[in-house]
Amino acid sequence: MIYICVAFKEEAKPILQQWSFRRDKRAPCALYVNEHIYLCVTQMGQERALRALEALLQYRPPQQGDCFVNFGICAAPKSYAIGEVLRCNYLIYGEQSLHLDADTASIALQMHDTPCRSEHSHAVDMESFALFDKALPLFLRCYCIKIVSDHFEPESINKETIITLLHRGVATLKEIIDENCCCHRS
Numbered sequence: 775m776i777y778i779c780v781a782f783k784e785e786a787k788p789i790l791q792q793w794s795f796r797r798d799k800r801a802p803c804a805l806y807v808n809e810h811i812y813l814c815v816t817q818m819g820q821e822r823a824l825r826a827l828e829a830l831l832q833y834r835p836p837q838q839g840d841c842f843v844n845f846g847i848c849a850a851p852k853s854y855a856i857g858e859v860l861r862c863n864y865l866i867y868g869e870q871s872l873h874l875d876a877d878t879a880s881i882a883l884q885m886h887d888t889p890c891r892s893e894h895s896h897a898v899d900m901e902s903f904a905l906f907d908k909a910l911p912l913f914l915r916c917y918c919i920k921i922v923s924d925h926f927e928p929e930s931i932n933k934e935t936i937i938t939l940l941h942r943g944v945a946t947l948k949e950i951i952d953e954n955c956c957c958h959r960s
Contacts, residue, residue, distance in 0.1 A: 776954055777836065777913070778813045779827055779841045781901050784933050785846040786815050788940040789947065795949075803830040810955050817841050820885065820904035827908055832882055838955060841915040841954045844905050845947055847923035849890055850897035854922045858899055859943045864916040867903035874906065874916050883920060889928035905913065919943055 780786045786806070787797075795806035795813060803826040804815035812834055816826035836842075854860065862883035863874040882896040885903035902918055909916055921943040924930050 775834070775836070775840045776811045776843060776951055777830065777840060777909075778811060778845055779816050779823065779830075779832075779901075779905055780813070780844075780846050781816055781818045781823065781899075783815055784936045786813060787937050788944050789813055789845070792944050792948065795878060801833055803833070805830060805833075810951065816901065816905075819900055820887065823901035824904045824908060826940070827905055831908070831912065837913050838914070840913055841917070841950075842906075842909040842913040843917045843919060843947065843950060844902050845919045845940075845943065846899065846901075846921070847931070847939065848897045848920040849894075849900040849924050849926045849928065850922040851893060851895060852925050854897065856922055856924065857939050857942050858922045859946050860920045861946065862897065862920055865903045865906055865918065866896065870903070870907075872903065872906050872910060874918060875908075883918060890926050891928065893926050896931065898926075915954065919946050919950070 797810045798805045798807045806813040814830045859906040860881050862881045865872040866881040866884040884896040884898045890898050922938050
């Protein structure tokens with residue numbers, strides 16, 4: 775299975791539009807399911823995201839060969855274009871860091887507790903580090919896909935813009951899903 779976590783419903787919409795899902799109303803978190811994917815809407819912030827992921831992992835424990843993906847928006851320096859898709863493989867929170875195995879150039883993503891209104895040298899979000907800190911020991915393959923939504927101007931983001939931007943990231947997500955479904959355990 776492929777476990778995908780997104781922070782909020784707008785981030786899930788392009789995924790729900792791309793593949794057929796059913797809502798699992800028995801799940802202890804907001805969970806959508808299909809043959810190959812568990813899509814969990816965690817809510818914003820590291821504490822909520824971590825609680826939702828922990829609930830999902832207890833409800834549907836990962837097995838050998840499963841992979842984990844965090845998909846969503848991030849703020850980034852102006853060196854990244856709005857709508858640019860980032861495959862982040864170096865995650866930072868305070869003095870801590872995590873490395874994801876990836877065949878791409880190193881892209882750092884720094885987690886903050888609140889939306890950032892001032893320029894940072896890395897892309898930033900509010901959930902990634904907490905999610906991967908939990909997921910890395912449990913999954914053989916982990917991917918962090920972020921789409922640049924703003925240049926540290928959180929007030930400029932709206933639902934319509936988010937959905938449009940995230941459609942750009944769905945192609946990258948589709949590649950990961952296709953790759954991992956082909957290599958999935960039998």
